[in-house]
Amino acid sequence: MTAKTILLDGNSLTREQLVAVARQGLRVALDETQLKRVQRAADFLAEKVSCGEPTYGVTTGFGSNADKLLGAHRLRDELPGGNPNKPEGTLLEELQHNLITTHAVCVGKPFAPDVVRAMLVIRINTLMRGHSGIRVETLKALTAMLNADVVPVVPEKGSVGASGDLAPLSHLAIVLLGGGEAFYQGERLPGAEALKRAGLSPIRLSFKEGLALNNGTAQMLATGALALEDLEHLLDLADLAAAMTLDAFAGRSGALRPEVHALRPHPGQVDTAAHVRGLLEGSTLVDIPYHLVPRFRQWTADAWADPADQALTFDIGWDWVPANQRHGREAFYARFLPFRGGKKHQPQDAYCLRCMPQVHGAVRDAWAQACRVFDIELNAVTDNPLIFPDAENAQFIEEQVISAGHFHGMPLALAMSYVKAAIPVLASISERRLNKLVDPATNDGLPAFLTGNEDGTDSGFMIVQYTAAALVNDLATRAHPASVYSVPTSANAEDHVSMGANEARHVLEMMEDLGHVISLELYTAAQALDFRQAMLNAACRLAARGDWQALAGKVSNAPREGHPHYAQFVAEVQQLTQALASVGDFHAGEAVRKAHDALREHIGFMARDRAMDGDVRTVCELVRQRVFTA
Numbered sequence: 001m002t003a004k005t006i007l008l009d010g011n012s013l014t015r016e017q018l019v020a021v022a023r024q025g026l027r028v029a030l031d032e033t034q035l036k037r038v039q040r041a042a043d044f045l046a047e048k049v050s051c052g053e054p055t056y057g058v059t060t061g062f063g064s065n066a067d068k069l070l071g072a073h074r075l076r077d078e079l080p081g082g083n084p085n086k087p088e089g090t091l092l093e094e095l096q097h098n099l100i101t102t103h104a105v106c107v108g109k110p111f112a113p114d115v116v117r118a119m120l121v122i123r124i125n126t127l128m129r130g131h132s133g134i135r136v137e138t139l140k141a142l143t144a145m146l147n148a149d150v151v152p153v154v155p156e157k158g159s160v161g162a163s164g165d166l167a168p169l170s171h172l173a174i175v176l177l178g179g180g181e182a183f184y185q186g187e188r189l190p191g192a193e194a195l196k197r198a199g200l201s202p203i204r205l206s207f208k209e210g211l212a213l214n215n216g217t218a219q220m221l222a223t224g225a226l227a228l229e230d231l232e233h234l235l236d237l238a239d240l241a242a243a244m245t246l247d248a249f250a251g252r253s254g255a256l257r258p259e260v261h262a263l264r265p266h267p268g269q270v271d272t273a274a275h276v277r278g279l280l281e282g283s284t285l286v287d288i289p290y291h292l293v294p295r296f297r298q299w300t301a302d303a304w305a306d307p308a309d310q311a312l313t314f315d316i317g318w319d320w321v322p323a324n325q326r327h328g329r330e331a332f333y334a335r336f337l338p339f340r341g342g343k344k345h346q347p348q349d350a351y352c353l354r355c356m357p358q359v360h361g362a363v364r365d366a367w368a369q370a371c372r373v374f375d376i377e378l379n380a381v382t383d384n385p386l387i388f389p390d391a392e393n394a395q396f397i398e399e400q401v402i403s404a405g406h407f408h409g410m411p412l413a414l415a416m417s418y419v420k421a422a423i424p425v426l427a428s429i430s431e432r433r434l435n436k437l438v439d440p441a442t443n444d445g446l447p448a449f450l451t452g453n454e455d456g457t458d459s460g461f462m463i464v465q466y467t468a469a470a471l472v473n474d475l476a477t478r479a480h481p482a483s484v485y486s487v488p489t490s491a492n493a494e495d496h497v498s499m500g501a502n503e504a505r506h507v508l509e510m511m512e513d514l515g516h517v518i519s520l521e522l523y524t525a526a527q528a529l530d531f532r533q534a535m536l537n538a539a540c541r542l543a544a545r546g547d548w549q550a551l552a553g554k555v556s557n558a559p560r561e562g563h564p565h566y567a568q569f570v571a572e573v574q575q576l577t578q579a580l581a582s583v584g585d586f587h588a589g590e591a592v593r594k595a596h597d598a599l600r601e602h603i604g605f606m607a608r609d610r611a612m613d614g615d616v617r618t619v620c621e622l623v624r625q626r627v628f629t630a
Contacts, residue, residue: 037130178202268364342445
């Protein structure tokens with residue numbers, strides 16, 4: 001056993017291991033002790049068949065054909081002149097073979113290889129439990145196909161999620177029989193040819209093996225598990241984007257405090273608040289006094305006198321509040337200087353910032369609930385009937401071969417419905433933060449659409465928000481739960497189905513657009529953060545030169561010399577100068593800076609309008625490659 005091999009025993013497969021095999025190409029091996037249980041169930045079935053015991057799916061038809069007992073020979077053989085299309089093998093073998101070949105009827109584009117590899121791992125692991133009746137040699141052949149990276153072509157659409165994922169799993173199994181199609185070394189080939197090139201041979205199915213291979217929840221489990229792995233990353237990334245946005249706003253951290261969340265201790269909420277607090281650690285932007293934050297003013301040729309500042313593409317400013325306008329607010333102005341810049345004098349931020357732990361946290365809880373369900377399913381037996389060869393005091397075969405409903409995907413379907421509804425919520429709050437950054441009415445003194453636009457020709461980040469809005473709408477319209485709409489199948493023998501395969505597939509597909517929305521927030525927040533830091537640090541440099549009059553020149557509503565309020569204004573602007581000079585440098589939290597720097601390695605600050613399509617592609621690809629760590 002090597003570090004790159006996962007041992008499957010039917011009891012201990014984790015989502016992390018599943019992802020490692022599906023997406024990193026790790027090989028699998030079969031636990032030898034557990035293989036004895038597998039063979040025991042197969043031997044038990046063979047014994048019962050030899051005794052003539054009627055057994056569902058072995059000596060009977062399937063679904064609505066369950067009342068049809070197989071005879072000792074084919075009636076078709078009695079045709080005059082014999083059966084012209086007589087298949088190889090026995091009638092019992094033909095039953096299993098036909099089950100696979102007739103059920104492989106999915107449509108649509110093929111699933112990505114990682115989904116199919118995950119399906120194979122799941123199917124092998126559940127069969128290792130030893131309650132399915134499959135032979136060891138068949139299970140080893142399935143394992144060899146996975147390890148040789150023969151990836152069956154499984155079209156995406158065709159499962160109703162009960163009896164499990166019959167149609168897609170039949171596409172998975174048909175390649176094992178030398179049929180269907182498979183990808184091998186990047187080439188799409190007939191199944192038999194793919195096996196041949198991999199040095200493998202087709203197999204012939206024995207008792208119940210077709211049913212063991214195609215009766216179960218492997219498609220919905222595979223797609224859902226991969227989606228949950230993606231969502232885990234995107235949840236952390238959404239926290240990072242929110243932290244960068246909060247830094248860009250010079251926002252308030254009170255809503256993140258641990259004693260606050262101890263009063264409403266939903267796990268996801270508590271974890272999110274703690275995570276964002278950690279991301280903001282080291283920030284000198286969050287919780288700064290309101291009066292220190294200037295607002296953006298458009299650049300003019302005489303905006304900056306010092307040569308070090310003349311490359312700046314903006315100007316800054318405040319409004320002074322005269323003493324006769326402070327009535328009833330004396331206590332406030334005892335704490336804060338009477339300068340109105342970019343920040344409003346209010347103790348709370350907008351909901352998209354202040355309620356971010358509650359919203360992100362609720363999505364985390366939806367994710368955690370789905371993980372709980374999926375972790376159980378990874379090591380569950382989901383085919384039918386279930387075989388208990390060593391059942392005590394069994395008198396009849398029905399006590400050892402039990403028809404049940406473990407193939408029904410509703411546990412997974414409802415878990416995915418919960419996640420499905422949560423995805424547009426996470427995207428929506430991200431888009432609201434992005435919109436707040438570009439809107440001059442809400443962005444706390446940043447430039448409109450995050451561009452200087454002194455000549456009136458620049459659109460800046462205006463249309464980035466359009467794209468995010470379109471994605472949020474698309475995600476919302478796709479969030480309708482498939483699990484609430486059952487369409488009966490198999491002549492009403494399967495009169496209630498889960499539609500879990502559709503549900504999980506939708507969730508996996510929605511991950512891409514969710515990632516795009518969060519990418520756009522990161523892209524926009526980086527631009528806003530650059531402006532905020534540059535504006536504040538320009539004010540600091542102005543103050544550090546010790547010339548309070550230069551800073552006073554940035555203040556509107558200032559009284560002229562000789563005015564009754566002039567002396568008070570001078571004293572207060574000197575206090576503002578001292579406060580700014582004492583800061584030294586304004587910067588974001590350490591983790592936010594790291595993410596900002598990683599983005600800026602590939603995408604520069606946009607001082608003037610430029611083609612942005614390349615930027616957008618780049619940031620989305622950086623997110624896809626998981627360059628940003630949170």
